[in-house]
Amino acid sequence: MDIFLQQIINGLTLGAVYAIVALGYTMVYGIIQLINFAHGEVVMIGAMTALTVIAGLAGSGVPPLVIVLAGVLAAVPVCMAVGYGLERVAYRPLRHAPRLSPLITAIGMSIVLQHVAMMVWSRNFLAFPQIFPNPVFFVGGAAITGVQITIIVLSLLIMGALTAVVFRTRLGTAMRATAENPEVARLMGIDCDRVIALTFIIGAGLAAVAGVMVGSYYGIAHYTMGFVLGLKAFSAAVLGGIGNIAGAMLGGFLLGLVEALGAGYIGDLTNLCHLPWQPDLVAARCAADGHLVLFGSNYQDVFAFLVLIGVLMFRPEGLLGERVGQRA
Amino acid sequence: MAEVLLEARGLTKRFGGVTALSDVSFTILRGEIYGLIGPNGAGKTSLFNVLTGIYAPNAGSMSFEGRPLDRLTPDRVADRGIARTFQNLRLFGNLPALENVMIGRHVRTRSGVFGAILRTGPTRREEADIARRARELLEYVGIQRRADMLAKNLSYGEQRRLEIARALATEPRLLALDEPAAGMNATERAALTRIMESIRERGITILLIEHDVKLVMGLCDRVAVLHYGVKIAEDVPEVVQRDPKVIEAYIGGSPA
Amino acid sequence: MVASSPGNNSAVLRWAGLVLVGLTLLALPFALAGVGTAWVRITNLAILFIFLSLGLNIVVGYAGLLDLGYIAFYAVGAYAYALLASPHFGLHLPFWAILPIGAAVACLFGVLLGAPTLKLRGDYLAIVTLGFGEIIRIFLNNLSSPFNITAGPQGITLIDPVRVGAITFGRTDIFVGLVFSGPVKYYYLLLLLLLAVIVINIRLQHSRIGRAWEAIREDEIAARACGINTRNIKLLAFAMGASFGGVAGGMFSAIQGFISPESFVLVESIMVLSMVVLGGMGNIWGVIAGALLLSFVPEILRYTVEPVQRAVFGRMLVEPEVIRMLLFGLALVLMMRFRPAGLFPSRLRRRELTQET
Numbered sequence: 001m002d003i004f005l006q007q008i009i010n011g012l013t014l015g016a017v018y019a020i021v022a023l024g025y026t027m028v029y030g031i032i033q034l035i036n037f038a039h040g041e042v043v044m045i046g047a048m049t050a051l052t053v054i055a056g057l058a059g060s061g062v063p064p065l066v067i068v069l070a071g072v073l074a075a076v077p078v079c080m081a082v083g084y085g086l087e088r089v090a091y092r093p094l095r096h097a098p099r100l101s102p103l104i105t106a107i108g109m110s111i112v113l114q115h116v117a118m119m120v121w122s123r124n125f126l127a128f129p130q131i132f133p134n135p136v137f138f139v140g141g142a143a144i145t146g147v148q149i150t151i152i153v154l155s156l157l158i159m160g161a162l163t164a165v166v167f168r169t170r171l172g173t174a175m176r177a178t179a180e181n182p183e184v185a186r187l188m189g190i191d192c193d194r195v196i197a198l199t200f201i202i203g204a205g206l207a208a209v210a211g212v213m214v215g216s217y218y219g220i221a222h223y224t225m226g227f228v229l230g231l232k233a234f235s236a237a238v239l240g241g242i243g244n245i246a247g248a249m250l251g252g253f254l255l256g257l258v259e260a261l262g263a264g265y266i267g268d269l270t271n272l273c274h275l276p277w278q279p280d281l282v283a284a285r286c287a288a289d290g291h292l293v294l295f296g297s298n299y300q301d302v303f304a305f306l307v308l309i310g311v312l313m314f315r316p317e318g319l320l321g322e323r324v325g326q327r328a
Numbered sequence: 329m330a331e332v333l334l335e336a337r338g339l340t341k342r343f344g345g346v347t348a349l350s351d352v353s354f355t356i357l358r359g360e361i362y363g364l365i366g367p368n369g370a371g372k373t374s375l376f377n378v379l380t381g382i383y384a385p386n387a388g389s390m391s392f393e394g395r396p397l398d399r400l401t402p403d404r405v406a407d408r409g410i411a412r413t414f415q416n417l418r419l420f421g422n423l424p425a426l427e428n429v430m431i432g433r434h435v436r437t438r439s440g441v442f443g444a445i446l447r448t449g450p451t452r453r454e455e456a457d458i459a460r461r462a463r464e465l466l467e468y469v470g471i472q473r474r475a476d477m478l479a480k481n482l483s484y485g486e487q488r489r490l491e492i493a494r495a496l497a498t499e500p501r502l503l504a505l506d507e508p509a510a511g512m513n514a515t516e517r518a519a520l521t522r523i524m525e526s527i528r529e530r531g532i533t534i535l536l537i538e539h540d541v542k543l544v545m546g547l548c549d550r551v552a553v554l555h556y557g558v559k560i561a562e563d564v565p566e567v568v569q570r571d572p573k574v575i576e577a578y579i580g581g582s583p584a
Numbered sequence: 585m586v587a588s589s590p591g592n593n594s595a596v597l598r599w600a601g602l603v604l605v606g607l608t609l610l611a612l613p614f615a616l617a618g619v620g621t622a623w624v625r626i627t628n629l630a631i632l633f634i635f636l637s638l639g640l641n642i643v644v645g646y647a648g649l650l651d652l653g654y655i656a657f658y659a660v661g662a663y664a665y666a667l668l669a670s671p672h673f674g675l676h677l678p679f680w681a682i683l684p685i686g687a688a689v690a691c692l693f694g695v696l697l698g699a700p701t702l703k704l705r706g707d708y709l710a711i712v713t714l715g716f717g718e719i720i721r722i723f724l725n726n727l728s729s730p731f732n733i734t735a736g737p738q739g740i741t742l743i744d745p746v747r748v749g750a751i752t753f754g755r756t757d758i759f760v761g762l763v764f765s766g767p768v769k770y771y772y773l774l775l776l777l778l779l780a781v782i783v784i785n786i787r788l789q790h791s792r793i794g795r796a797w798e799a800i801r802e803d804e805i806a807a808r809a810c811g812i813n814t815r816n817i818k819l820l821a822f823a824m825g826a827s828f829g830g831v832a833g834g835m836f837s838a839i840q841g842f843i844s845p846e847s848f849v850l851v852e853s854i855m856v857l858s859m860v861v862l863g864g865m866g867n868i869w870g871v872i873a874g875a876l877l878l879s880f881v882p883e884i885l886r887y888t889v890e891p892v893q894r895a896v897f898g899r900m901l902v903e904p905e906v907i908r909m910l911l912f913g914l915a916l917v918l919m920m921r922f923r924p925a926g927l928f929p930s931r932l933r934r935r936e937l938t939q940e941t
Contacts, residue, residue, distance in 0.1 A: 035707050088747060093921055100650050101920045103707050107854055108916025115909045119902060234711065292730045301723055305715035312708055313700050406811035418806035420799050428801065431799045435811025444791030446785050498811055544604055
């Protein structure tokens with residue numbers, strides 16, 4: 001098996017999900033410079049809603065494709081409602097408050113959403129029903145599943161559609177104008193409140209799809225699943241340059257690759273048995289086990305944070321963005 | 329000839345494609361009030377920000393009391409003896425007026441964490457001294473009765489004076505005032521003029537940005553005029569006032 | 585702050601009040617022990633949360649830096665204590681030696697985190713500190729192989745209780761006819777430490793450094809123009825806050841006798857933040873009140889919600905743990921929306937409210 005190619009495939013799948021979630025962060029940030037901390041929870045609610053619908057319809061004789069579509073079609077409006085609610089209840093009243101206030105509120109909303117979800121869907125890990133056969137294809141010594149192909153293709157389609165919305169429609173123009181300068185946009189007759197609300201709604205819709213993707217990829221859903229996923233997607237948005245749509249896509253895929261390759265290779269790289277010179281203690285353990293790994297793939301979650309800290313320290317504007325992370 | 333306090337040579341500052349300052353040179357002499365005027369967007373505040381270390385200039389050099397001033401951070405500039413106020417007021421709004429001035433003493437005092445926790449003798453003495461001098465400065469600018477009020481609740485004119493008191497607390501040799509009279513009524517302006525004159529009598533040199541040409545002409549020993557980032561005139565007020573380039577700039581021609 | 589010289593009467597009253605509060609605090613554990621030893625333990629944990637809140641208050645309340653990974657410093661202090669006083673490494677240092685070590689190590693972590701990140705704008709700093717907290721937790725969970733440093737998810741057990749001379753805090757003693765159980769003894773030790781922490785906080789707030797923190801919070805550019813080296817002063821806030829966290833963590837280890845990474849999850853950071861926000865950022869007494877409120881209300885709920893639900897609905901609908909978390913979340917949301925200065929605004933803030941027209 002080709003580990004490298006395999007990790008690339010896994011990384012692209014993961015990256016596709018990060019990219020879709022990162023778009024939600026970046027659009028909101030681009031327009032009102034707010035880190036919508038609760039965005040990850042919207043992803044979780046999307047996954048949970050879809051899971052409920054799919055599990056309910058599974059075995060009812062309805063064709064599997066219809067069931068999955070029904071799950072997505074249920075998740076999207078639910079998430080949009082949550083996204084809109086977040087904006088109205090938690091963020092809009094604080095639009096002119098000190099910068100940190102909406103962030104604190106967002107953290108509060110995140111905790112509230114998590115625990116409401118726990119009340120609704122229990123604190124257990126829920127299995128995502130497998131209603132499709134998930135074919136496995138082999139490409140040059142690596143395996144790629146039908147779900148992975150679907151996730152990657154679907155995410156590319158969504159990104160294309162979103163780009164078209166932002167750069168080709170009146171709404172997109174209004175969004176970009178509001179992002180550029182809300183005061184001027186308002187003078188031009190743009191209803192900024194509406195544009196901001198729509199941005200949240202679009203982001204939440206994307207989050208819903210991402211939730212279904214990540215749920216079917218891992219096969220499980222849990223009320224805390226959105227949190228780390230959200231953080232990683234935020235890191236991806238920062239990596240690409242927050243506020244920049246293409247940046248979020250690029251950052252998402254890159255972060256997915258970094259994580260997959262990192263998890264795939266860190267064990268080998270930190271295997272002390274590869275050291276040319278080994279202290280007695282190490283040599284003894286290597287003789288017994290053949291490997292003495294300092295950091296294994298269980299450190300996978302660290303990479304996203306290291307990327308985030310590294311980007312903010314050395315290139316706060318991200319790969320494609322303008323300079324924002326630092327004070328003037 | 330009086331001693332040179334501040335010397336700037338060839339200062340240039342660009343923001344993207346906009347040149348805010350273009351090869352600006354000037355000298356300020358110890359003890360004078362040096363006025364800096366110019367239409368909106370002439371680069372006056374940019375010059376202040378370069379001078380006080382907020383922006384790094386793209387070219388040029390500065391020296392203060394004979395020592396280079398380049399590439400110093402704002403806090404080091406304050407330490408060297410240049411204090412400033414801000415065009416749009418930057419007070420510590422949620423702190424009492426007295427504490428605003430006490431914070432100005434930061435740079436001239438030394439107490440650290442351990443002194444504060446153990447409340448050592450030197451710390452207590454320094455603290456008492458900080459409070460005493462802060463009160464004196466509030467009295468000096470005439471707002472001692474506002475000592476315990478939050479800065480943001482002071483009237484506009486009082487806030488301007490509080491900012492001057494805070495700047496004076498750093499014991500500057502050069503006090504840079506960015507439009508201190510903006511938004512003041514005639515009485516407040518007269519009071520401000522008296523304060524500035526008395527600051528000069530204390531031996532503190534003043535660099536004054538002002539919109540009100542009349543105030544500048546009446547108060548300043550020398551005046552420089554900036555126009556689109558270029559210094560177009562520098563002389564005693566009477567000469568500058570009659571300079572055709574200056575009149576042209578104010579009446580509204582574009583730069584040649 | 586300048587207090588107007590109080591009259592003799594009010595001075596007497598104030599002293600009488602202080603003595604009364606002191607006596608109440610001294611008698612409290614016995615009253616609580618009457619209800620149940622669990623309540624003494626709960627009170628002890630509440631005092632630890634006051635430590636944490638006061639430490640975080642330096643960072644968030646004074647200096648205005650939102651630290652979402654604060655619990656990492658608590659973890660560092662707790663593990664420092666656990667590793668130096670347990671069979672895990674066979675080390676058994678005395679508590680008075682470990683506590684400063686824990687504070688110093690936590691302080692070092694604070695500086696390590698702060699040095700590269702403090703130039704970031706506030707919201708970015710918040711996310712980075714959050715990531716830092718997660719990284720610490722991931723390491724605690726995984727540093728059990730190949731070399732067993734933290735014992736991983738199982739945690740470290742049999743941590744030494746505090747010993748001072750002949751007094752062992754883990755044991756029950758009878759002294760002049762009163763039963764001093766382990767938790768009661770810890771209560772007095774914590775009370776003593778709390779007094780020190782409060783005095784340190786008050787002194788710091790009304791010092792040159794404390795004013796510099798507040799200046800940075802209010803307006804960083806103006807603070808620099810006043811000659812404040814904002815980077816160093818912010819770093820100092822991080823270091824001080826982290827040290828408080830480290831001391832609290834050490835005490836936590838000693839009191840519990842067992843720690844695992846589970847005690848240091850992000851939610852704990854957010855809990856401490858809620859306490860600071862609820863009480864009023866930057867206000868020592870408010871923060872203490874916030875910490876007490878959010879420590880005790882969930883416990884009271886734990887003991888009331890379950891029986892009430894069973895009586896009314898015949899079964900448990902909402903677990904007390906969920907209510908607790910909803911309480912923290914809602915506290916953050918509602919406070920920011922309706923009372924950003926906290927439930928108990930400082931005298932200063934109150935004056936500001938009455939002054940505004």
